[in-house]
Amino acid sequence: MMQSFLLLGLPYVAILGCIAGSIWRFRTRRFSYSALSSQFLEDKSLVLGSMPWHLGIFVVLAGHAAALLFPRVWAGLVASPTFLLSVEAIGLAASALAFVGLSVLLVRRLTNGRVQAVTSVVDLVVLAIFLAQIVLGVLIAVIHPYGAAWSTGTLAPYLWSLLTLRPDASLVIDLPPLVQAHLALAWGIVLLVPFSRLVHVFSVPLAYLWRAPQVVVWSNPRRWSSSVAAATVLPARRLFLRGAAALSVGGALLAAGTAETLGRFFFGPRLSEEQQARLDARKLERLRQTQREKELAVERAAQRYIRIATLSELDARKGRYFIDYEMRPALAFLGEDGLPLLISAKCTHLGCTVASELDAQGRVLCPCHVSFFDIKTGMPNAGAPAKEPLPHLAWVLMDDTQQVVASRGADGRDYGRVDPERAASLSVYIAKREERVS
Amino acid sequence: MDVRAQTAMVFHLDKCIGCHTCSVACKNVWTDRPGAEYMWWNNVETKPGTGYPERWEDQERFRGGWTRDGDGRLALRSQGKWDALLKLFYNPAQPNLDDYYEPWTYRYADLFDAKSGDDQPTAIAISQITGEPMAIERGPNWDDDLAGSPLHAEKDVNLDSLTETERKALFDVEQLAMMYLPRICNHCANPSCVASCPSGALYKRGEDGIVLIDQDKCRGWRACVAACPYKKIYFNWKTGKSEKCILCFPRLETGQAPACFHSCVGRIRYLGVLFYDAERVASAGAVSDDALVESYRSALLDPRDPDVLAAARRNGISEGFIDAAQRSPVWRYVVEWKLALPLHPEYRTFPMLFYVPPLLPVMGRTQGGLYGHDSREFHATFEDARIPIQYLANLFAAGNRGVVEDALRRLAAVRAYKRAQELGDLDIDSVLAALRAAGLTTTDAEAIHRLTAIAPYPERFVIPPIQREEALPSSCDPEHCKGSCGLGASVTPERGA
Numbered sequence: 001m002m003q004s005f006l007l008l009g010l011p012y013v014a015i016l017g018c019i020a021g022s023i024w025r026f027r028t029r030r031f032s033y034s035a036l037s038s039q040f041l042e043d044k045s046l047v048l049g050s051m052p053w054h055l056g057i058f059v060v061l062a063g064h065a066a067a068l069l070f071p072r073v074w075a076g077l078v079a080s081p082t083f084l085l086s087v088e089a090i091g092l093a094a095s096a097l098a099f100v101g102l103s104v105l106l107v108r109r110l111t112n113g114r115v116q117a118v119t120s121v122v123d124l125v126v127l128a129i130f131l132a133q134i135v136l137g138v139l140i141a142v143i144h145p146y147g148a149a150w151s152t153g154t155l156a157p158y159l160w161s162l163l164t165l166r167p168d169a170s171l172v173i174d175l176p177p178l179v180q181a182h183l184a185l186a187w188g189i190v191l192l193v194p195f196s197r198l199v200h201v202f203s204v205p206l207a208y209l210w211r212a213p214q215v216v217v218w219s220n221p222r223r224w225s226s227s228v229a230a231a232t233v234l235p236a237r238r239l240f241l242r243g244a245a246a247l248s249v250g251g252a253l254l255a256a257g258t259a260e261t262l263g264r265f266f267f268g269p270r271l272s273e274e275q276q277a278r279l280d281a282r283k284l285e286r287l288r289q290t291q292r293e294k295e296l297a298v299e300r301a302a303q304r305y306i307r308i309a310t311l312s313e314l315d316a317r318k319g320r321y322f323i324d325y326e327m328r329p330a331l332a333f334l335g336e337d338g339l340p341l342l343i344s345a346k347c348t349h350l351g352c353t354v355a356s357e358l359d360a361q362g363r364v365l366c367p368c369h370v371s372f373f374d375i376k377t378g379m380p381n382a383g384a385p386a387k388e389p390l391p392h393l394a395w396v397l398m399d400d401t402q403q404v405v406a407s408r409g410a411d412g413r414d415y416g417r418v419d420p421e422r423a424a425s426l427s428v429y430i431a432k433r434e435e436r437v438s
Numbered sequence: 439m440d441v442r443a444q445t446a447m448v449f450h451l452d453k454c455i456g457c458h459t460c461s462v463a464c465k466n467v468w469t470d471r472p473g474a475e476y477m478w479w480n481n482v483e484t485k486p487g488t489g490y491p492e493r494w495e496d497q498e499r500f501r502g503g504w505t506r507d508g509d510g511r512l513a514l515r516s517q518g519k520w521d522a523l524l525k526l527f528y529n530p531a532q533p534n535l536d537d538y539y540e541p542w543t544y545r546y547a548d549l550f551d552a553k554s555g556d557d558q559p560t561a562i563a564i565s566q567i568t569g570e571p572m573a574i575e576r577g578p579n580w581d582d583d584l585a586g587s588p589l590h591a592e593k594d595v596n597l598d599s600l601t602e603t604e605r606k607a608l609f610d611v612e613q614l615a616m617m618y619l620p621r622i623c624n625h626c627a628n629p630s631c632v633a634s635c636p637s638g639a640l641y642k643r644g645e646d647g648i649v650l651i652d653q654d655k656c657r658g659w660r661a662c663v664a665a666c667p668y669k670k671i672y673f674n675w676k677t678g679k680s681e682k683c684i685l686c687f688p689r690l691e692t693g694q695a696p697a698c699f700h701s702c703v704g705r706i707r708y709l710g711v712l713f714y715d716a717e718r719v720a721s722a723g724a725v726s727d728d729a730l731v732e733s734y735r736s737a738l739l740d741p742r743d744p745d746v747l748a749a750a751r752r753n754g755i756s757e758g759f760i761d762a763a764q765r766s767p768v769w770r771y772v773v774e775w776k777l778a779l780p781l782h783p784e785y786r787t788f789p790m791l792f793y794v795p796p797l798l799p800v801m802g803r804t805q806g807g808l809y810g811h812d813s814r815e816f817h818a819t820f821e822d823a824r825i826p827i828q829y830l831a832n833l834f835a836a837g838n839r840g841v842v843e844d845a846l847r848r849l850a851a852v853r854a855y856k857r858a859q860e861l862g863d864l865d866i867d868s869v870l871a872a873l874r875a876a877g878l879t880t881t882d883a884e885a886i887h888r889l890t891a892i893a894p895y896p897e898r899f900v901i902p903p904i905q906r907e908e909a910l911p912s913s914c915d916p917e918h919c920k921g922s923c924g925l926g927a928s929v930t931p932e933r934g935a
Binding site: 028029030031032033034035036037038039040041042043046047050051054055113114116117118120122123195196197199200203204205206207208209211213214215216217218 | 519520522523526527528529530532534535567568569570628629632633635636637638640641642643644645653654656657658659660673675676677678679929931932933934935
């Protein structure tokens with residue numbers, strides 16, 4: 001019960017508490033947002049504490065964030081042993097740095113009289129909880145090494161299950177107690193943020209990097225609006241110039257690309273006569289091929305029946321390829337009942353042509369992505385990329401006199417009767433329209 | 439031309455008697471709070487001396503103000519954009535408490551609770567930070583009136599470029615010379631503190647140029663403390679926020695002079711509006727040290743020039759401000775008469791507080807320690823002045839002696855003119871010749887005399903109409919703002935957990 005609260009309840013309490021608490025504090029006690037530096041009161045040991053602590057914890061948190069928020073990318077990276085070892089080493093070094101810094105800060109806070117004058121109970125709690133968290137983290141890294149790798153399959157999905165509102169503690173419930181304690185303490189720290197000096201993490205002044213140096217505030221809205229025009233002439237012009245420059249650069253690139261193509265067309269290298277002749281021959285060949293295909297299609301469309309083979313030519317194990325009315329490949333087998341079995345050869349996955357020979361289980365293989373189709377049912381094997389069955393085709397059997405003696409419909413039902421003695425003289429056709437012989 | 443109005447100041451150092459009344463008035467009004475005990479938004483320093491905080495002028499150590507790079511661009515001395523982020527954790531240029539002093543009080547209860555005995559009971563000194571008994575080793579004006587000179591005054595940064603003879607002249611025991619330097623925030627036109635603030639909490643008020651810190655935005659990163667070359671931003675160790683002189687804007691908004699101005703016994707302080715060209719602020723500061731004073735003067739705009747007035751109206755500067763600028767005593771002292779000079783212009787922040795350099799100790803040397811008024815020696819006196827001209831030039835003109843000598847020559851000429859007029863013991867022709875040589879007419883001399891010696895309150899303080907109803911954001915619901923005090927804070931400013 002306690003365990004599931006710490007792993008499932010506490011995270012939500014912590015995240016919501018952190019967000020709501022910070023907003024509440026910002027709205028009601030904005031003045032209290034401060035880094036609360038005590039450098040003014042004591043700076044000699046502060047530099048030895050604050051610098052290592054902040055730099056160390058920044059590296060450690062950046063590593064945690066990268067692994068937990070982008071587990072797939074991270075897993076790909078840590079697959080390289082060099083990377084994994086480097087990450088572990090950097091993490092441990094940064095933790096050590098943070099630990100040293102934090103210890104200095106704690107000692108300083110406990111021993112320096114001036115600093116004590118500005119020390120609250122919460123300050124000490126923050127220092128203690130961070131110290132415990134770092135010790136836990138280092139212990140985990142030493143006792144259960146390569147956390148950078150194993151966390152991608154456990155902690156990262158756990159975190160994502162929380163973030164996507166499908167909390168799943170089963171991912172972490174069996175992890176060692178050290179790791180679970182580290183997790184619970186982490187959520188505790190998140191919850192502590194709005195109620196301690198830690199709120200200063202929301203104040204990291206990144207905007208300083210691109211803001212204008214001088215800040216002028218006009219108290220009077222009327223005066224502000226009338227004078228701001230003069231004050232913003234320069235920035236507005238600068239913005240315009242920057243936009244114009246960007247557009248011109250883009251335009252210039254586009255023009256260069258176009259000019260290059262045009263130049264190549266008009267002034268570029270020409271083909272030699274031999275190359276030109278080869279190119280023309282290839283074009284002609286392609287046109288002829290198209291013509292042949294078209295003629296075949298027209299011919300097929302004109303004919304009522306298309307002959308596949310004689311019945312005696314069909315084999316039970318090895319299919320005969322043919323092209324149906326829609327110009328799709330298909331296979332003709334001799335069925336167990338002695339009648340033809342016609343099945344589409346176009347794989348239902350991505351349209352490859354399946355092989356013609358049956359394997360031991362009476363299946364044909366699509367070589368592209370390894371789907372086996374049972375020719376009797378047309379069904380692919382379980383787990384194959386193809387999901388749909390290959391359809392069977394209707395056929396008719398005709399004798400020498402072009403008399404239809406038997407047929408099979410698209411529904412799989414047979415019509416007519418085949419005299420075994422005359423079977424050798426019958427031929428298999430596919431018909432343009434389905435035919436049923438009584 | 440982008441005309442901005444600035445509430446600017448002149449301190450007339452000849453009139454300062456070093457009484458610290460200004461400091462006390464300020465302290466009682468603004469910094470009598472826990473965390474602010476050590477702050478002296480207004481302080482008075484004895485020069486030569488190390489000042490407050492100790493050796494604040496040593497920018498190698500405290501790294502304040504702007505530097506001019508090879509291309510003539512200005513850059514903060516204390517930080518760049520990126521290392522500013524690193525300096526959030528520890529700022530090597532920030533002065534600590536020991537550079538100021540540990541504020542103390544006395545355990546007065548001991549006087550009443552002491553058991554009866556042979557000795558007088560004493561109230562021992564206790565720290566206002568820790569509450570523990572402490573030894574007092576420094577104070578806000580520890581070297582007042584050259585106290586402990588061998589220890590303190592000789593460490594004055596401005597003495598560095600003086601010759602051995604000049605130094606000796608200054609500390610010759612029989613003829614010790616000193617002057618007072620009252621300092622408040624300069625409300626600079628190109629403030630390095632504003633440019634350094636990572637949170638963007640510091641700002642210059644558009645209407646009157648007062649530099650303020652938004653206490654709700656300040657996150658206590660302390661970059662401004664290092665960046666201000668005058669060390670006029672103080673870190674409140676209790677609230678974790680920086681604070682500075684606010685030029686008593688709640689008083690200005692009700693038409694009163696700031697507390698330090700109002701209380702000044704010697705009436706050395708003048709307050710008025712200056713117009714300046716915001717577009718020229720940066721370029722005016724990007725000239726060589728020698729040219730700085732002239733360059734800054736030329737960035738100030740004549741409030742009677744029709745072009746300036748048109749541009750000012752275009753910028754929404756009110757008629758009341760224009761009128762105040764035309765009557766401004768600061769404009770007269772700084773530009774018209776060229777008497778007042780900026781403090782350490784080489785910090786390139788374009789300070790808006792100007793000082794009339796002191797004439798008295800300069801003239802005092804010539805006649806065996808008696809003040810010399812012989813008109814024949816008007817110009818000879820500067821050579822062997824008791825306070826070396828170079829020292830004044832280091833303070834007020836980035837080392838340019840000519841600018842200081844010009845100002846002193848004018849002061850001396852006016853003084854001689856009035857003496858000739860009142861006492862008749864000087865040859866009026868040579869006095870008039872001296873006036874002409876100084877570039878002044880008799881009208882100028884009368885006006886300088888009046889503004890320096892006689893001017894009543896409304897002439898010394900020409901306060902522009904910064905009206906309360908204009909200063910408060912009009913979006914503020916009166917019902918909501920009714921509990922607020924002068925600073926507009928309706929929530930107790932308490933330290934965070």
